[in-house]
Amino acid sequence: MRILIVGGDAAGMSAASQIRRRQPTWTVEVFEMGERTSYGLCGIPYYVGGLVSNLENLVVMTPEQFERDRGIKVHIRHMVTAVNPARKSVTVKNLADGQSRDENYDQLLLATGAAPLIPAGLEPGVPGLFYIRGLDDAGRIRQAAAHARTAVVVGGGYIGLEVAENLAHDGLKVTLIGRRVANVFEPELQSLAQASLVKGGVNYLPGSEAVGAAAHPDGGVAVKLAGGETVQGDLVVVGAGVRPRSELAAEAGLALGEKKAVQVDRLQRTSNPFIFAAGDCAETHHLVTKKGVYIPLALPANRHGKVAGLNICGQSEKSQPVLGTSALKVFDLGLARTGLGLDEAIKAGFRSAVKTVVKQRSKPGYFPGSGEVTVAVIYDKITGRLLGGQMAGPPDGVGHRINTLAAAITGAMTVKEAAAIETAYAPPFSVVYDPVIIACEVAEKSR
Amino acid sequence: MRILIVGGDAAGMSAASQIRRRQPTWTVEVFEMGERTSYGLCGIPYYVGGLVSNLENLVVMTPEQFERDRGIKVHIRHMVTAVNPARKSVTVKNLADGQSRDENYDQLLLATGAAPLIPAGLEPGVPGLFYIRGLDDAGRIRQAAAHARTAVVVGGGYIGLEVAENLAHDGLKVTLIGRRVANVFEPELQSLAQASLVKGGVNYLPGSEAVGAAAHPDGGVAVKLAGGETVQGDLVVVGAGVRPRSELAAEAGLALGEKKAVQVDRLQRTSNPFIFAAGDCAETHHLVTKKGVYIPLALPANRHGKVAGLNICGQSEKSQPVLGTSALKVFDLGLARTGLGLDEAIKAGFRSAVKTVVKQRSKPGYFPGSGEVTVAVIYDKITGRLLGGQMAGPPDGVGHRINTLAAAITGAMTVKEAAAIETAYAPPFSVVYDPVIIACEVAEKSR
Numbered sequence: 001m002r003i004l005i006v007g008g009d010a011a012g013m014s015a016a017s018q019i020r021r022r023q024p025t026w027t028v029e030v031f032e033m034g035e036r037t038s039y040g041l042c043g044i045p046y047y048v049g050g051l052v053s054n055l056e057n058l059v060v061m062t063p064e065q066f067e068r069d070r071g072i073k074v075h076i077r078h079m080v081t082a083v084n085p086a087r088k089s090v091t092v093k094n095l096a097d098g099q100s101r102d103e104n105y106d107q108l109l110l111a112t113g114a115a116p117l118i119p120a121g122l123e124p125g126v127p128g129l130f131y132i133r134g135l136d137d138a139g140r141i142r143q144a145a146a147h148a149r150t151a152v153v154v155g156g157g158y159i160g161l162e163v164a165e166n167l168a169h170d171g172l173k174v175t176l177i178g179r180r181v182a183n184v185f186e187p188e189l190q191s192l193a194q195a196s197l198v199k200g201g202v203n204y205l206p207g208s209e210a211v212g213a214a215a216h217p218d219g220g221v222a223v224k225l226a227g228g229e230t231v232q233g234d235l236v237v238v239g240a241g242v243r244p245r246s247e248l249a250a251e252a253g254l255a256l257g258e259k260k261a262v263q264v265d266r267l268q269r270t271s272n273p274f275i276f277a278a279g280d281c282a283e284t285h286h287l288v289t290k291k292g293v294y295i296p297l298a299l300p301a302n303r304h305g306k307v308a309g310l311n312i313c314g315q316s317e318k319s320q321p322v323l324g325t326s327a328l329k330v331f332d333l334g335l336a337r338t339g340l341g342l343d344e345a346i347k348a349g350f351r352s353a354v355k356t357v358v359k360q361r362s363k364p365g366y367f368p369g370s371g372e373v374t375v376a377v378i379y380d381k382i383t384g385r386l387l388g389g390q391m392a393g394p395p396d397g398v399g400h401r402i403n404t405l406a407a408a409i410t411g412a413m414t415v416k417e418a419a420a421i422e423t424a425y426a427p428p429f430s431v432v433y434d435p436v437i438i439a440c441e442v443a444e445k446s447r
Numbered sequence: 448m449r450i451l452i453v454g455g456d457a458a459g460m461s462a463a464s465q466i467r468r469r470q471p472t473w474t475v476e477v478f479e480m481g482e483r484t485s486y487g488l489c490g491i492p493y494y495v496g497g498l499v500s501n502l503e504n505l506v507v508m509t510p511e512q513f514e515r516d517r518g519i520k521v522h523i524r525h526m527v528t529a530v531n532p533a534r535k536s537v538t539v540k541n542l543a544d545g546q547s548r549d550e551n552y553d554q555l556l557l558a559t560g561a562a563p564l565i566p567a568g569l570e571p572g573v574p575g576l577f578y579i580r581g582l583d584d585a586g587r588i589r590q591a592a593a594h595a596r597t598a599v600v601v602g603g604g605y606i607g608l609e610v611a612e613n614l615a616h617d618g619l620k621v622t623l624i625g626r627r628v629a630n631v632f633e634p635e636l637q638s639l640a641q642a643s644l645v646k647g648g649v650n651y652l653p654g655s656e657a658v659g660a661a662a663h664p665d666g667g668v669a670v671k672l673a674g675g676e677t678v679q680g681d682l683v684v685v686g687a688g689v690r691p692r693s694e695l696a697a698e699a700g701l702a703l704g705e706k707k708a709v710q711v712d713r714l715q716r717t718s719n720p721f722i723f724a725a726g727d728c729a730e731t732h733h734l735v736t737k738k739g740v741y742i743p744l745a746l747p748a749n750r751h752g753k754v755a756g757l758n759i760c761g762q763s764e765k766s767q768p769v770l771g772t773s774a775l776k777v778f779d780l781g782l783a784r785t786g787l788g789l790d791e792a793i794k795a796g797f798r799s800a801v802k803t804v805v806k807q808r809s810k811p812g813y814f815p816g817s818g819e820v821t822v823a824v825i826y827d828k829i830t831g832r833l834l835g836g837q838m839a840g841p842p843d844g845v846g847h848r849i850n851t852l853a854a855a856i857t858g859a860m861t862v863k864e865a866a867a868i869e870t871a872y873a874p875p876f877s878v879v880y881d882p883v884i885i886a887c888e889v890a891e892k893s894r
Contacts, residue, residue: 010879043811043874060716158873161554208565258883287869298872320867327871336871364490365887366504399876400847403883404854407868411858420767421854424774425745426605427490429846432745436850 003312004090004105006080006248009039010298011305012111016072018309019342028072029103031092032133033079037063042298044138044147045159046108048145048237049166055139069289083108083252085272107274107312110249110262111305114242114280114296121212122238128221129213129236132159142430143233148172152223152233154210156181161193161330162314164202167237168272168331175203175231177210177223180249182328182335183304185390186342186376188368192392193330196301200331205231210238242296244281257283259294266318268308276312278304278319287321288340288387288409295324327399336399336405339388342378352381356443360435362394367427373441377405377415380446384414386440397430404436417445449475450759451537451552453527453695455479456486457745458726458752459558460508463519465756471831475519478539480526480768489745491585492606495592495684496613502586520748530555530699532719535684554721554759557709558694558752561727561743563691568659568671569601569685574681575668577659591682595619601657606686608640608777611649613795614684622650622678624657624670627776629782632837633789633823635804637837640777647778652678667732689743691728697889704730706741713765723759725751725766734768735787735834735856736795740856742771772853774846780844785853786835789825791829799828803862805888807882809841814874820844822886824852824862828894831861833887844877851883862890 003019008030019028030037038060046052063074075092081100082091088311090108093100102278116131130141145151145167155163156178156430168174180194181204205225212224212272220234244261255271257263262270262277266285270277278379280296284304300322307319326338345353355378363370373393379386389405391398408418419440427430433441450466452459455477463894468477475482485507493499509795511519522539522819528547529538537555540547560775563578565571577588577721592598592614600611603625615621626891628651629640652672659671660683702718704710709717709724713732717724731751747769754766795886802825810817820840826833837850840844855865866887872879880888 034722040811040874040879041811042872046814046874047863051815052813054813118501193673301870302879320869323869325869325871327873327876329873329875334876338869338871348846366490366499366501367493368498395875396843397847400844403848403851403868403870405866405882406870407851407854407858407860410864411854411860412816412867413854413858417857421850421857422746422770422772423786423850423853424772424785424846425489426609426774426776426846427487427493428782428842429774429783430778432487432749434850 001106002104003028003107003109004103005030005109005111006090007111007279008037008063008074009111009113009279010258011308012109012219012333013038013066014302014305015109015111015278015309015312017070017310018306020070020072022310023312030072031080032076033095034136035076036113036135037066037074038324041132044132044135045166047138048141048163049167050142051169055135058135079235080248083275084250085252085275088274089259101139107276109308109312110275110277110281111279112245112281115245116238117243118175119154119210119240120253121239122210126213126215126221129238131238141235141237145170145172148234150220150232150234152177152221152231152236153239154214154236155239155241156183157239157241158328161197161328163237163239164197165329165331168201173203174248175205175233177205177208177225177231178238179207179209180384182411184341185335185337186355186357188374188376189335189390191334192333192374195430196330198335205366208290242280244294246281249281257292261294261388263292267311267316268304268319269311276308278308285321287323291348293321293322297324297326298365321411323406325402327402329395330396333392334395335392336398336402337388337390338402339409340378341388341390345378345387350380350387353378354381354386356439356446358435358442360438361431362397362435363429364427364431369394373435375435377439377443379415379443382418384444384447386413386415386418399437401434416438448553449551450475450549450554450556452477452558453537453554454558454726455484455521455559456558456560456726457748457760459556460513461749461752462483462556462725462756462759464517465753466707466759467517467519469757469760473652475522477519478525478527479521480522480542481525481583483582484508484513484521486582491579491582492609492613494585495588495618495762497589498613498616499754502582505582510591527695529576530695530722532699532722535721539743545612550755554723556759557722557724557728558726558754559692559695559728560719563685564688564690566601566657566685566687569657573660573662573668575681576685578685583710588682588684592617592619595681597667597679597681599624599668599678599683601625601670601683602686602688603630604688605775608644610684610686611644612647612776612778615648620650622652622680624652624655624672624678626656631788631803632782632784633802635823636837636839639780639821640782643777644781648787689727691741696724696728703746705739708741710739714758714763715751715766716758723755732768734770738773738795740769740801742769744769744771746772755793770853770856772847772849776842778837779842781842782839783845783849784835784837785849786856787825788835789838791832800825800834801828802894803886805882805886805889807885808878809844809882810876811874811878813822818838820882822882824890826862826890831863831891831894833860833862833865848881848883866891
């Protein structure tokens, strides 16, 4: 049995490792167009600003380690340019010599990941204009930042905010362009993220949109805004979101789903019986809505890759539906979310979805480091079912507090049931009634 | 309707507030033998070491505030010396003038709290020997610490460890006496607590037991150990655990339960139909074992007081069974637990209870502040049901991570179900597979 995997990051290597462990005699080969495997893209903003000093620290496991320790052959700098389902083969181009060849598979896994969205007018090619697609970009941005005094970040999402924070920490004067910031959060939390960004020293231009980029006569890049103004930066980093890399799948005739991600069932099978897909190139299933959704996140990518590997080995393991649990630090503010936002809930058909927002102390007022946590819970006013939760506050609690709500949603709890969870209290950590508990209590009382 | 409440801390004032809100015309009077209401005992160690500068900061709400803002009459410095169920009255002694009087009730709530356990030979009375019963003790300890160079702490539980840490932070040379430390935790975590204590500069004497205390000829207190040695301290703080203050209840003929705590049903009713009990004087029901248990903790005390108040008003609200979720900081180590320990599980009849312990990074290795988290999960090997969880690691995560397991146990999850919870990942907060998830995964694989 010959298994080919396209893509050597989280989903691909998780699958490869599972297959190797369960079927030691099978052939497992991975084609990765870059030079690295299991590179943590999430760490890139922290390298770009110098908090992480060595790019290789972001690599969890190298191709050599995979080969030596797990017996998995990874062909780096090999780009799969076509999938031929009829012949059960892929066309692979060796980027080192430009030569293409066909490789046959019995089963194929597409783990091609995501690609940055490129806003019109900001196409790559302008010197000093960067996208974050891989660790090599991170290295180039770091080099540019080392000689820069000003930077422009385009995009107020996770990556944009993290890059802005890290470049500012590195001493650059940073301007952030974006219509809103942290817009996957409820408006009450967006405004907190914006305030934290500004307090951190970033020059945020609310409501702005970048529509062009060109070399600036005085050096660096001139970013043109929709309003006509231009903003100069010695370097420009665009973090405008991602899209699934699903071109190969589309050209091979595989069904695409939400946001053109490769459509998969709970077993990670595509519309072709010999082709699986997992990770940021694939659609996932939402735990609350039960519908297909495109939520590219590291933990689901790892898990779904593993499930794909198991099922390639003949098991019928179902992948866990996603909640989109995620966290973000913007200077002194942590933000986190899980499940559905209010608009998402209403759009998904929860017509009686409502939201309760509370502000509570993170620790007793007398304790040093106490701050305010804002917690939003989204729930069904009729049934009381918890549908989502979001929060913002001192970073040391928020990134973990969200998991209490993720667990509660996974356990299909109502807000009343979630309000009864017994959380830990000691002054260095929290208050007697944790803000998460208060939010659920207030929600229950509001019904 | 006349409601009397004995005790003005968490449970008593939670009940009083509920009753006042629901039955504005009823008489609600509280007898509190101290001078304060709603004083947070959990904050005392942080005052003793000077981290919290003002004792009054620990008070959530004063008697005057209760009277002015909520219309609740609190008689401070009034000690209830007897309950007379036949006459539906209590005997109250005004500590200001020494006069006793009888007060009638229609319904009575006992919220008398807990008292420190006094090891034989360490009876109060020796100058410089302190117990923590209330804020006044805290004030006296703080005063003594201000002039001291050395301190002895007797007891390696929550209070003992917190007091030792805070006195050491304040610059005192601290010796801690106790057979073990953090002994409500699994042995693997006890040793971590001990190491952190020693690393923090506390002179811990493993296996030691204090059997006597007397004035030391050179000043301060000489604590005598079971082995015959003595240890001198300019002050000595004993934190040897607590027992329910149930003498009034016992003398009134009320049934006592586990550890002589006042026996109550899920409605917080004692064996007398007109008397309720809640908080640290009362037994609680364990969520996992379904049995009576004595777990004096702030959150259940508040909740159960509130439930008692509701039921005094004629509702039939059931109180939430407890998990004993709690957290503790010992210098640079956070410890937390929820549900059953392995021994407790086996004693409670879970014959196939087993434990899985994992050690994982708290954040990506490349991220500053990354440390090791040790997570223990206790579960039923046959059914997979999660019975308890404990952890130790960098404080910023542990005190909240435990709540994920508390939520999972509340949702009656198996380790497999808990392993599927989607936790948040971003480098400042955690790793892709949170240590809690890994522990549950390893547990599931070990079955």
